[in-house]
Amino acid sequence: xxxxxxxxxxxxxxxxxxxxxxxxxGELVAIVGGPGSGKSNLIKSIAGIRSAGRGSIRxxxxxxxxxRAREMAAFVFQNSNFAPDLPVRNQLDRRIALIRGVxxxxxxxxxxxxxxxxxxxxxxxQIPGQLNRSQLQMLSLAPLALTTPSVxxxxxxxxxxxxxxxxxxxxxIISLLEKASVLVLVQxxxxxxxxxxxxxxxx
Amino acid sequence: MKGRNTYHFRESIIILLxxxxxxxxxxxxxxLAFMVYAEAYLSAHGITGIFTMEQRTVLAIWNGSLLLTxxxxxxxxxxxxxxxxxxxxxxxxxxxxxKSSGFWGPFLAVLSVVSVIFILTTGAVLAALPEPxxxxxxxxxxxxxxxxxxxxxxxxFLGLLxxxxxxxxxxxxxxxxxxxxxxxIARLPEWLFVIxxxxxxxxxxxxxxxxxxxxxxxxxxxSIAVLMLGRLLYSIxxxxx
Numbered sequence: 187x188x189x190x191x192x193x194x195x196x197x198x199x200x201x202x203x204x205x206x207x208x209x210x211x212g213e214l215v216a217i218v219g220g221p222g223s224g225k226s227n228l229i230k231s232i233a234g235i236r237s238a239g240r241g242s243i244r245x246x247x248x249x250x251x252x253x254r255a256r257e258m259a260a261f262v263f264q265n266s267n268f269a270p271d272l273p274v275r276n277q278l279d280r281r282i283a284l285i286r287g288v289x290x291x292x293x294x295x296x297x298x299x300x301x302x303x304x305x306x307x308x309x310x311x312q313i314p315g316q317l318n319r320s321q322l323q324m325l326s327l328a329p330l331a332l333t334t335p336s337v338x339x340x341x342x343x344x345x346x347x348x349x350x351x352x353x354x355x356x357x358x359i360i361s362l363l364e365k366a367s368v369l370v371l372v373q374x375x376x377x378x379x380x381x382x383x384x385x386x387x388x389x
Numbered sequence: 390m391k392g393r394n395t396y397h398f399r400e401s402i403i404i405l406l407x408x409x410x411x412x413x414x415x416x417x418x419x420x421l422a423f424m425v426y427a428e429a430y431l432s433a434h435g436i437t438g439i440f441t442m443e444q445r446t447v448l449a450i451w452n453g454s455l456l457l458t459x460x461x462x463x464x465x466x467x468x469x470x471x472x473x474x475x476x477x478x479x480x481x482x483x484x485x486x487x488k489s490s491g492f493w494g495p496f497l498a499v500l501s502v503v504s505v506i507f508i509l510t511t512g513a514v515l516a517a518l519p520e521p522x523x524x525x526x527x528x529x530x531x532x533x534x535x536x537x538x539x540x541x542x543x544x545x546f547l548g549l550l551x552x553x554x555x556x557x558x559x560x561x562x563x564x565x566x567x568x569x570x571x572x573x574i575a576r577l578p579e580w581l582f583v584i585x586x587x588x589x590x591x592x593x594x595x596x597x598x599x600x601x602x603x604x605x606x607x608x609x610x611x612s613i614a615v616l617m618l619g620r621l622l623y624s625i626x627x628x629x630x
Contacts, residue, residue, distance in 0.1 A: 235483055253485060256485040266477045269400060270477065272404065280399065280400070
C-alpha cells in the first residue's frame, strides 16, 4: 500500500531548494514556513492546479490533478475557497454533494446542521464579500467535516480565525485523523504545530 | 460520480442569472424597437430603398440577432476572462470535477442564457410583425442564430487571450468591421471575407431569397475555429499555472 501522501525532491526555487516527506493515515504533519516561503505554491502543486516543477508528488499513489487523487484528497486554501457572487451555503451544498456523489438535496440538511452547530447559519446565507475572514475560514472547513477524505491538505487553516473559533476548527481537523492523513502548512506560531505528530520545516 | 461534468456549468448559470450579467440584455427590446421604427421611417422616406413587409420582418430578426451578438460578445469577454482568471475558479479545479468541464461548463452556460434570450427576441419579432412569406422562417432563425454562437465562441477565445475590457473592445471592433464589410457600399475582395467575420454580409444577403448559405458556413467555421483555439489556450493555461 502506497503512503497516503508522498512528496519527493520537490523544489520551488529560490524559496524551496529541496523538500521530501511521506505521511501515513492518522498522522498530522505540520509543514512550517514563514510568509512567502512557498506554502501556497506547495498546496497548489499537491492539488494539481499548478505545475510541480521538479520532484514527484503522489496522493495514495496517484499523480496530483488526476481524478483519483482529487477524489481522495480535500484541499483548503488560505483564500478564495468560494466564488465571490454566490451565497456560501449554496456553494457548500453543491460542493459537498459533488464530493459525496449525491444530489444536492441530500446534503442540504447536513450543511445547515453543521452551520448551526458552528453558529454560522446567518453568515452562511451571505456572499463571501459580506463575511469577515474568520467566518469565511471556518466555513471553508465544512467540506472536511462533512465528507471523508483520505488526505487533507490545509494552508494556514487557523490564521484568520477569531480565538473563539480556533478550538472548533482544531476539533474538525483532529477528527479527520480517524481515517485520513492531514498535512497543514502553517507558520511557526500556529497551535497546530503543538498538536502535530511531526513538524517539518519547509526551507 | 454525480455532478462531475456539470459542476462548473451549474455554478456559471447561477452567476449569470445575477442582475449584473442578465441586466444588460434588457436594453435589447427598446433598441430593437427603435431600429425597426427607424428602418421603417428611412424606408418610407426613400433613404434606404423600399422594403417589402416580408423583408422588414427578416430585417427585424437580423437586427435582433446583431444587437444580441454585440451584447453577448461583450458580456462573454467580460464573463469568461473574469471567471477563468479568478482564484476561486482555479482552486475549484482541485475538486473531483472533469477537467474539460472547466472550459465547456462556463461556455455552455453563457450559450444557454444567450440562446434563451435569442428565442425570446425572435419570438417577439415574429409575433409582432407579419410572417415573412416566401422566406423560410426556420432557415432565417437558424442563420441569425449563428452570429450569436460566433459571439460567445469569440468571447471565450478573447476571454482567455486577454483581459475582459481589452477583449470587449477588440470584439466590438471586429463586429463593426464585419458589419460594415457587409453593406452594399463596401467593396472588398472576396478572400477578405474568410478573415473578417461575415456578420454584415450574412444579413444583407439574408434579405434576398435564397439566403447567404456560404457566408453562414464561413461563420460556422469561424466559430468552431475560435472555440477550438480557446480550448487549446485553456489547456495550455491550466498546465502552465
